[in-house]
Amino acid sequence: MxxxxxxxxxxxxxxxxxxxxxxxxxxxxxxxxxxxxxxxxxxxxxxxxxxxxxxxxxxxxxxxSVLANKASFSAEVGTATASASAAPGNYQFYVEQLATAGQVSYNGISNTAAATAGNMIVTLADGSNFTVTLASADKNLDGTLTAKEIAAAINVEAGNNARVTASTMTVAGQTRLVLTSSKTGADNGVVGIDTSQITDPGLAAELDGANQTVLQTAKDAVVWIGAQGGDPANRLQQASNTFNVIDGVSMTFTKAQAPLENPVALTVGRDDxxxxxxxxxxxxxxxxxxxxxxxxxxxxxxxxxxxxxxxxxxxxxxxxxxxxxxxxxxxxxxxxxxxxxxxxxxxxxxxxxxxxxxxxxxxxxxxxxxxxxxxxxxxxxxxxxxxxxxxxxxxxxxxxxATRKDSNVRLQATLATRQAALETQYDNAYKRYLAQFTQLQSLQSQMNGTTSMFDALFSKSDS
Structure with a gap:
């Protein structure tokens, strides 16, 4: 068998x-x-x-200091903060006037000025100015300038240095060019536009001072130490509404007081x-x-x-x-x-x-x-x-x-090298075993064929 x-x-x-x-x-x-x-x-x-x-x-x-201080007003005229270096104390202030940013408008801009309209010079209250080249303002290249294109040219002008923000408004069907000071204070307000270099007569007339409306006058803040109208030396005037007259204390005023109203108290003390x-x-x-x-x-x-x-x-x-x-x-x-x-x-x-x-x-x-x-x-x-x-x-x-990280990085590199070597050993062993058992399978197949032949021969002899 x-x-x-x-x-x-x-x-x-x-x-x-x-x-x-x-x-x-x-x-x-x-x-x-x-x-x-x-x-x-x-x-x-x-x-x-x-x-x-x-x-x-x-x-x-x-x-x-780890210690903290606080500063607070007795009435809602603004906010105050105190650093740790501020000395405790009580002070009196009267807010006569808040600083404001100036704003002017030019009404009835026709939006039909020639793209080659020359230059416009924006002048500020401090005597400074900057020139806007209108030749590069025509962004859609249609040969005319709109109020929006003029506003955009003012805003991107390098000489402006973000001192003035230009925008447009439409009121009763008419377009207005609005110029707003970026900073508060009388010296930062917009005085007007010098039109002497504008070559388009219509645009020059529209931007002339006679066509200007002052929407908000640029003003300095005026604050008194103590009551209003006291010693002139106690009258504080500046472009900003934030005052730093007390060491370690910053005060930002947001509301002016009524004439001759009692001054407000500022208390500086410890903030536990x-x-x-x-x-x-x-x-x-x-x-x-x-x-x-x-x-x-x-x-x-x-x-x-x-x-x-x-x-x-x-x-x-x-x-x-x-x-x-x-x-x-x-x-x-x-x-x-x-x-x-x-x-x-x-x-x-x-x-x-x-x-x-x-x-x-x-x-x-x-x-x-x-x-x-x-x-x-x-x-x-x-x-x-x-x-x-x-x-x-x-x-x-x-x-x-750092020392421990370096040591561990070196160890991981060594382990990676050993892992690669072990994988190579695995691959070599797999190839060796595969060759051996493939050969063995071939021999087995041959033996099975020989066995089947003998089985057939002996089966015929028995019959």
Missing amino acids: ATTAPTFDPKSTATNLAQLYVEGRQKILTTQSNSASAVASALTKLSSAMSTFRSTLSALSGQS AATATNVQNFVDSWNKLLAVFKEVSAAGDPASGKAAGIYANDAGLSALKGRMQELLRTETGGSSLVAYGIAAQRDGTLALDKTRLGKALTANPDGLDAIFGKSGANATGVLGGLDGLLNSWTKAGTGQL
């Missing part, structure tokens, strides 16, 4: 055997590559978190709510950085299947966190951040007690700035210490993060 040899597919057999050939080394490489990728991801998170935290330190240092916001920004930024530290250095929990962070046992990161906590306890003048309501919790995060902060600011408002200090070249206090410490990690090229 004939025996049939088992059949097989050379390609699938070669694939399985080649995979078995590299399987052990591939597992090792995969584990190492995944670890290197996790390190790269963790370093990116650390770098971003540390940079964000340092930006917060820099922002606090960039202010003249804004100060608390500044401190809260520091606390929040610290907690966000700590959350990233916790993520990348988590111990893991085998019972729940929670994987450990890639830096679970990293001594350098652990030392950094410890040193940051030490700097947080820095004392200046016998006091620390704890006295101002900034306290560490059991998990290392910070919490702000605003009530305690307010009491401490009342007792010693200057103490908070002294404790926080400044980051940067002349580093002092908590901010300076933390910034210097984190700089040793984030500094380009030589910092801890």
